[in-house]
Amino acid sequence: MIRTRVGYSGGTKVNPTYHSLGDHSETIQIEYDPDQISYEELLDVFWSTHNPTTPSWSRQYASFVFYHDEAQRELAVKTKAQQEAKKGPLFTEIVPAGTFYPAEDYHQKYYLRNARDLMREFSAIYPNGDDFAASTAAARVNGYIGHNGTCEQLRKELDSLGLSAAGQEKLEQAVCAN
Amino acid sequence: MSKKLLAAGLLTIVAVIALGAIYFGFSRKENTMEQTHTGSTKIPSANASAPVCAVDTNVPPVDTPAPTYTKNASIPPIDASAPTHTETATFAMG
Numbered sequence: 001m002i003r004t005r006v007g008y009s010g011g012t013k014v015n016p017t018y019h020s021l022g023d024h025s026e027t028i029q030i031e032y033d034p035d036q037i038s039y040e041e042l043l044d045v046f047w048s049t050h051n052p053t054t055p056s057w058s059r060q061y062a063s064f065v066f067y068h069d070e071a072q073r074e075l076a077v078k079t080k081a082q083q084e085a086k087k088g089p090l091f092t093e094i095v096p097a098g099t100f101y102p103a104e105d106y107h108q109k110y111y112l113r114n115a116r117d118l119m120r121e122f123s124a125i126y127p128n129g130d131d132f133a134a135s136t137a138a139a140r141v142n143g144y145i146g147h148n149g150t151c152e153q154l155r156k157e158l159d160s161l162g163l164s165a166a167g168q169e170k171l172e173q174a175v176c177a178n
Numbered sequence: 179m180s181k182k183l184l185a186a187g188l189l190t191i192v193a194v195i196a197l198g199a200i201y202f203g204f205s206r207k208e209n210t211m212e213q214t215h216t217g218s219t220k221i222p223s224a225n226a227s228a229p230v231c232a233v234d235t236n237v238p239p240v241d242t243p244a245p246t247y248t249k250n251a252s253i254p255p256i257d258a259s260a261p262t263h264t265e266t267a268t269f270a271m272g
Contacts, residue, residue: 002260002261002264003260009268009270010270025270026270027268027269027270028268028269028270028271029266029267029268030266030267030268030269031264031265031266032264032265032266032267033261033263033264034263034264034265035261039265039267042267042269046269046271049271050271050272051272052272056272061272062270062272063270063271063272064269064270065268065269066268066269066270068265068266068267068268072267097266097268100268125252125253125254135254135257136254136256136257136260137254137256137257140256157256159255160254160255160256161254161256162252162253162254162255162256162257163254
């Protein structure tokens with residue numbers, strides 16, 4: 001996984017915002033290295049981390065796979081059928097990816113933003129919000145703080161995340177304490 | 179009679195000199211203005227949107243603000259070595 005961004009997609013409203021979403025849904029966009037992880041593996045994560053067996057209350061929180069090419073569409077359809085064989089009908093729509101509107105800066109890297117000491121270090125490295133949102137290091141630190149990733153995985157790449165010694169210690173404590 | 183003619187002649191000469199001075203004075207001013215302002219009627223249509231006033235070189239230079247700081251030099255190594263060949267996946271997860 002190279003970088004992640006949250007935003008709005010799937011609707012027709014131009015330039016939606018969190019408070020004026022129109023017919024869009026809250027969306028995550030992932031840029032990944034296909035030599036490191038496959039689209040099918042990402043779909044496994046997608047199907048296992050939410051439960052679209054009931055319709056969503058609103059389009060804002062609907063379940064979508066936005067495919068970027070035919071190969072992605074075929075894999076999405078295939079894995080949806082596999083999931084439905086286990087769970088019953090799913091309310092996930094598989095549609096072509098349209099315009100993705102990045103969400104406001106304060107929505108990006110939510111967990112990291114709430115870890116103020118670490119966020120202060122990233123703000124010094126990336127004063128520009130777009131640069132920050134595009135940072136692999138910020139995405140990975142955000143993931144670790146959100147309890148995605150193990151202590152062992154963190155220790156392997158801790159030196160590459162651009163944190164000070166104090167920042168590294170703080171992150172290590174947060175991830176490895178349990 | 180000749181005195182009256184002489185006086186009239188002198189007045190005429192003075193009037194001509196005065197009018198000449200006024201004319202050339204304005205003319206010089208106008209030339210000066212052309213150096214600092216481009217007259218709108220002389221601007222080619224393609225340049226019609228260019229600023230009407232040129233920079234007045236007599237104005238003392240204002241201190242140039244420091245360049246905006248956009249990125250720290252200490253980019254995290256994982257960002258500096260991020261692969262350029264990537265693919266995109268987009269999901270909405272309820």
